[in-house]
Amino acid sequence: MKKIKILFVCASMKVGGAEKSLVNLLNLIDYSKYDVDLLLLQKQGAFLKQIPEQVKILELKSRARALYNSENRKIHEYLMSVIKYVVTFVELIRWKEYDVLRAHRWKDIYSKLCENVEGMYDVVVAFQSGEPTYYAFDKVKSKRYVTFFHTDISNIKLANEIERNYLKKADLIATISTKCVESIRTEFPELKGKVVCLENLSSKKLITRLAGENQPEEFMGFKDCIKIVSVGRLVKLKGYDMVVDAAKILRECRINFQWFIIGEGEERKALEKQIREKAVEKYVHLIGMRENPYPYIKYADIIVQSSRYEGKSVVLDEAKILEKPIIVTNYNSVEDQVLDGINGLICNMDAEGIAERIKDYIQNPEVIRGDTRNYDGDIDAYMDVLLGIKNEKCGNIKNEKNN
Numbered sequence: 178m179k180k181i182k183i184l185f186v187c188a189s190m191k192v193g194g195a196e197k198s199l200v201n202l203l204n205l206i207d208y209s210k211y212d213v214d215l216l217l218l219q220k221q222g223a224f225l226k227q228i229p230e231q232v233k234i235l236e237l238k239s240r241a242r243a244l245y246n247s248e249n250r251k252i253h254e255y256l257m258s259v260i261k262y263v264v265t266f267v268e269l270i271r272w273k274e275y276d277v278l279r280a281h282r283w284k285d286i287y288s289k290l291c292e293n294v295e296g297m298y299d300v301v302v303a304f305q306s307g308e309p310t311y312y313a314f315d316k317v318k319s320k321r322y323v324t325f326f327h328t329d330i331s332n333i334k335l336a337n338e339i340e341r342n343y344l345k346k347a348d349l350i351a352t353i354s355t356k357c358v359e360s361i362r363t364e365f366p367e368l369k370g371k372v373v374c375l376e377n378l379s380s381k382k383l384i385t386r387l388a389g390e391n392q393p394e395e396f397m398g399f400k401d402c403i404k405i406v407s408v409g410r411l412v413k414l415k416g417y418d419m420v421v422d423a424a425k426i427l428r429e430c431r432i433n434f435q436w437f438i439i440g441e442g443e444e445r446k447a448l449e450k451q452i453r454e455k456a457v458e459k460y461v462h463l464i465g466m467r468e469n470p471y472p473y474i475k476y477a478d479i480i481v482q483s484s485r486y487e488g489k490s491v492v493l494d495e496a497k498i499l500e501k502p503i504i505v506t507n508y509n510s511v512e513d514q515v516l517d518g519i520n521g522l523i524c525n526m527d528a529e530g531i532a533e534r535i536k537d538y539i540q541n542p543e544v545i546r547g548d549t550r551n552y553d554g555d556i557d558a559y560m561d562v563l564l565g566i567k568n569e570k571c572g573n574i575k576n577e578k579n580n
Contacts, residue, residue, distance in 0.1 A: 178210075180209075180210060180211055180212040181210060181211050181212070181299045181300070181564065182211075182212045182214075182296075182297075182298045182299045182300075183211055183212070183213050183214070183298060183299065183300050183301075183302065183563075184213075184214045184215070184216060184235075184294070184298045184300075184301045184302070184313070184317060184319070185199060185203075185213065185214070185215050185216070185301075185302045185304050186215075186216045186217075186218075186301065186302070186303045186304060186305075186309045186310075186312055186313040186317070187199055187215070187216075187217055187218075187304045187305055187309055188217070188218050188219060188305055188307075188308065188309055189217055189218065189219040189220070189221055189222045190217060190220075190221065190222030190223070190224035190225045190228070191219075191221065191222035191223065191224070192222065192223050192224065192410070192440065192441075192466050192467075193410065194327055194377075194487075194488070194489075194490065194491045194492070195304060195305050195325070195327040196222065196224050197224065197491045198304075198327070198353070198377040198378070198491050199304050200224045200227045200228065201377065201378050201379050201380050201383070201491075202378050202556075202559075203215075203228055203229055203232055204227070204229055204380045204383050205378055205380050205556040206229075206556065206560070207556070207557075208229070208231040210560075211560070213231065213232050213233070214232070214233045214234075214235055214298075215228065215232050215233070215234050215235065216234075216235045216237070216294060216312075216313075216317075217234065217237075218237070218241075218245040218308060218309065218312065219245055219246055220234065220236070220237075220246070223466060223467075223468040224468075226468065227383075235294065237292075238291075238292035239292070240290050240291060240292055241290075241291040241292055241312075244287060244290065244291065277334060277335065279307055279308055280307070280311070280335070280339040280340065281339070283308055283311045283312075284311075284339055287308075287311075288311065288315055291312065291315075291316055292316070293316045293317070293318075294316050294317045294318075296318070297318045297319070297320075298317065298318070298319040298320070299319070299320050299321065299564070300319060300320065300321040300322075300323060300563060300564055300565075301313045301314075301317045301319040301321070301322055301323070302323045302324075302325070302563060303322075303323065303324045303325065304325050305325060305327065306324060306325065306326050306327075306340075310324045310343055311343060314343055314346050314347070321348045321349075321564070321565055322346055322347050322348050322349075323347065323348060323349045323350075323351060323563055324343070324344065324347045324349075324350055324351070325351045325352065325353075325375075326350070326351075326352040326353075326357060326361060326488065327352070327353055327357075327488045327489075328357065328486070328487070328488040329354075329356055329357050329360045329486055329487070329488055329509055329510055330357070330360045330361060330364055331360040331363070331364070331509075332414075332486040332509075335364075337364070340365075341365060341368075344365060344368050344371070345368070347371060348371070348565060349371060349373060349562070349563070349565070350368065350371045350372045350373070351372075351373055351374075351375045351562075351563075352372065352373075352374060352375070352488065353374065353375065353376055353377055353488045353489040354374060354376070354488055354489040354510045354513040354514075355374055355510075355513055356488075356509050356510035356513060357374070357488045357489070357510065358372050358373070358374050373562060375559060375562060375563075376489060377489055377491050377494055378556060378559060379491070379494045379495060379498055381498050384471055384495055384498050384499065385498070385499070387469050387471040387472075388471035388472055388474065388475040388499055389472075389475070390469060390471075390472060391472050392472060392476055393437075393472050393473050393476060395437060395462065395464055395473075396435075396437075396473075396476055399435045401433070402433040402434055402435055403432065403433060403434040403435070403478045403479065403539060404434070404435055404437065404476065404477050404478045404479075405434055405435070405436040405437070405477065405478065405479045405480075405481055405535070406436075406437050406438075406439065406473050406474060406477035406479070406480055406481070407420060407436070407437075407438045407439070407480070407481050407482065407483065408438075408439045408440060408470050408473070408474070408480075408492045409439075409440050409482070409484070409492065410440045410441065410442040411438075411440050411441055411442030411443065411444040411445050411448060411463070412442045412443060412444055413444060413485070414484060414485045414486060415440075415442075415483065415484055415485075416483035416484055416485050416506060416526070417438060417444065417448055417483060418444075418447075418448065418451060419483050419506075419526070419527060419528045419531055420436065420438065420461070420481070420483050420528075420531065421448060421451045421452055421455055421457060421461055421528075422455065422528030423483075423528040423529075423531040423532040423535070424436055424455070424457045424460055424461045425455040425456075425457055425528075426528060426529065426532035427460075427532050427535060427536070428457060428460060430532070430536065432535070432536065432539065434460060434535075435460060435462065436460060436461045436462065436481075437462050437464055437473060437477075438461070438462065438463050438464065439464060439465070439466070439467050439470050439473055440465075440466060441465055441466045445463060448463060449463065471495070471499070474492075474495060474496055474499050474501060475499050475501075477501060478502070479501070479502050479503075479504060479535060479538060480492070480493075480496040480501045480502065480503050480504070481503075481504045481505070481531065481535070482503070482504070482505040482506065483505075483506050483531060484505075484506055484508055485506070485508060485526065486508045486509060486510075487508055487510060487511070488510065489510060489513060489514060490505075490514060493505065493514050493515065493521075494514070497520065502521070502522075502538055502542070502545050503515060503520070503521035503522070503545075504521065504522045504524060504531065504534045504535060504538065505521060505522070505523055505524070506523070506524055506525070506526040506530070506531070507523050507524065507525060507526055507530075508526065511523055518544060518545065518546055519545070519546060520545065521545060522534045522537065522538060522544065522545060
């Protein structure tokens with residue numbers, strides 16, 4: 178039987194929720210049925226090593242490579258790089274918001290410079306909105322076009338008219354939670370029939386294997402204290418400023434803990450300053466990005482997610498696979514994953530709420546009553562929806578298949 182030819186397009190394999198979701202998906206696909214290519218606008222990131230060997234990673238052609246990557250060796254690529262920075266600076270002055278900037282940068286300049294991708298596909302899946310979608314829809318020949326949103330778009334500013342034009346081209350608009358579905362249908366009501374919820378898939382086999390690779394060195398010497406772990410980029414939306422303030426409250430309550438934050442980002446310096454000002458340097462540790470965060474999750478006593486908003490958290494699904502207690506802030510879509518007092522604790526979105534729920538769990542672990550295990554989704558049903566074989570209004574396709 179002839180294999181179905183699929184191209185996935187993503188910005189990079191840097192540590193992030195969408196990227197991890199794609200890695201999990203690629204590790205679940207049946208390669209006897211599918212011939213899979215992957216196009217990355219930037220061929221870099223810690224998750225590159227987790228891509229299965231059956232996946233062919235395509236190389237951007239010369240002009241596109243120069244525009245999206247900083248490592249240029251040929252003179253004409255240096256010239257393209259200068260164009261990139263000039264265009265970006267001008268568009269930033271014009272449009273202010275970075276997502277809006279990138280939309281106009283693509284429409285006005287990049288779409289005219291980037292080369293087409295060779296070949297014909299049965300389906301191209303732009304696994305992120307924005308530039309991966311623009312590139313996939315404009316530069317790839319395919320019988321079917323799919324785009325993904327991995328966040329609640331009511332929380333971000335989009336170039337709506339540009340976005341609408343690309344969404345009209347899509348055969349399927351996929352997102353990762355019912356709240357995200359609602360936000361897309363509210364913003365683009367005329368396209369609501371194309372929108373479907375495809376939850377992030379998690380590979381229990383892969384995550385369990387990676388979690389058992391080692392025990393974190395940073396945990397050594399802290400055997401008699403509560404080890405709290407948070408995973409995510411050091412950006413404002415992740416709420417780590419609230420984490421630092423919560424740590425201060427816990428110290429004032431004489432709670433014996435160590436809090437490890439895995440990730441990198443633009444807020445590092447501000448967080449380091451805040452940690453010093455709150456005098457919690459001995460208790461809150463910004464340990465940077467980790468290619469394999471699962472041993473940290475496995476050996477943690479509590480997983481805390483302090484986000485101001487999320488689409489659907491990959492970290493929470495992975496924590497449930499490893500059967501860890503979860504404390505999470507009450508952002509809009511949280512109840513798509515966590516039921517308070519059943520498979521986790523939901524807290525107010527402030528330092529006091531986070532600290533209070535941590536104390537509640539430490540004093541009475543039974544406050545989380547239910548089964549904390551997550552279940553792998555149905556990969557066959559997932560792929561059928563991407564390919565248009567199954568009813569695209571099927572919504573949540575996850576089932577309780579645990580293997």
